[in-house]
Amino acid sequence: MEDVLAPDGRGLKHVAVREYVRSLVTGSAPGSPAPSERELVHQFGVARMTVRQAMDALVVEGLLERIPGRGTFVARPRRAASRITGYTEEMSRRGLLAESQTLLARREQAGPGVARALSLTEGDAVIHWRRLRRADGTPMCLEDAYLNEVLLPGFLQSGMPTSLYDALDGRGLRPTWAEDSITADRATPEEATLLEVDEGASVLRHSRRALAGDKVVEVSRTVYRADRFTLWVQLGHDV
């Protein structure tokens, strides 16, 4: 039989099968059976290899699980390391209202440390954004973020967003990789005043270098009130 291709003219029958199966099984309980390969062959009038290509994708995705001799079934959802989140999303996840007060937002020349972290040259233009961040009205942390101005043209002029990560997302720069370091320390006098704690109170210092693909999009240093904040991290993944 010649290759007439699908009615839509694009040779993507396996996509049609894949999305059909996906629509069938999303929402099904793990262990529910998916249609058998030969059943789909008859339904779609395609070759079995085409159906297998469709199912393979769903298996790789972790949606389906094949059991030889028995059939194909909805898989137990895989665990995966949590996506990289910023303060706003993290507080929202905890059921707290995130508010931020910008203390400083300006163009600066990168110092040696920031330049290295942002993969820039010393003296390059960076955006320095300092915020006092609250949760349900109480100071939670003080954050100094440094951004590569080249990646964010007009960022300072366009009015600062509430969520940096949402703003990055909108520019296709959502971080997919982050290198964090965390240590315990005591609040400096300035930090204590802003965070409304006693001088020398316990704080958690959190540094992040966040990348979107190859591009370093954010370097930040945040100091959290230890009496109000515990950092949660999930590590690893299934299979």
Place this chain on the structure above:
Amino acid sequence: MEDVLAPDGRGLKHVAVREYVRSLVTGSAPGSPAPSERELVHQFGVARMTVRQAMDALVVEGLLERIPGRGTFVARPRRAASRITGYTEEMSRRGLLAESQTLLARREQAGPGVARALSLTEGDAVIHWRRLRRADGTPMCLEDAYLNEVLLPGFLQSGMPTSLYDALDGRGLRPTWAEDSITADRATPEEATLLEVDEGASVLRHSRRALAGDKVVEVSRTVYRADRFTLWVQLGHDV
């Protein structure tokens, strides 16, 4: 042509092709070309679909990258969240000598918190292992680990290992998933004495719930000297 199968009698030609290609490209620089599919068809005398099955596996693995119209090439290695490590491996990675002094290793009945964290019932038998851990001779942290005795029969009797994670590894219980929480605090008098710091010194408190598959294999609470230890975490992954 009938299905004579490979010389070894097992119908796994795609494995032979896959491992041949893997051996060719491991060590090659990203961007190096892999053999073309039709080239492998001739070399192995197999059908193209068989070659594609082999290559598909390597693409999913992240070793190869297909570029339509150009060929198949060695992919840039994907970043992936670091594997879950214990103290011994972490110190070794930092070039420090890890030593441990067992302060306590005994069978206990799980209290409510430990029982819940280990997915056990209160009163079930657990192993409680407390260690003072040093790096290059200086106290670094104090760790209380709780283990499910049912998963580790004879663990206490077989002599305590240096590395818990190596011991778990040997029993097929290497953690693949961990839920950590981190906070800053001050050392209690007892902690200060053991860690050889002043009472009230800054410490990092790190709790972990580590799983191997569905099984909770370790629940631990560790207190680190903040003057000696910074926690490093990598998050996210490519694609």
Place this chain on the structure above:
DNA sequence: TAGTGGTCTAGACCACTAT
């Protein structure tokens, strides 16, 4: 124009599971 990967066919035999 030659070569590449992308898609697809219409079968086949195998080992395994469930009835």
Place this chain on the structure above:
DNA sequence: TAGTGGTCTAGACCACTAG
């Protein structure tokens, strides 16, 4: 025994890239 997924064949046409 019937049904399932696992493997495999020997072709085919397509869009795309590169020389």
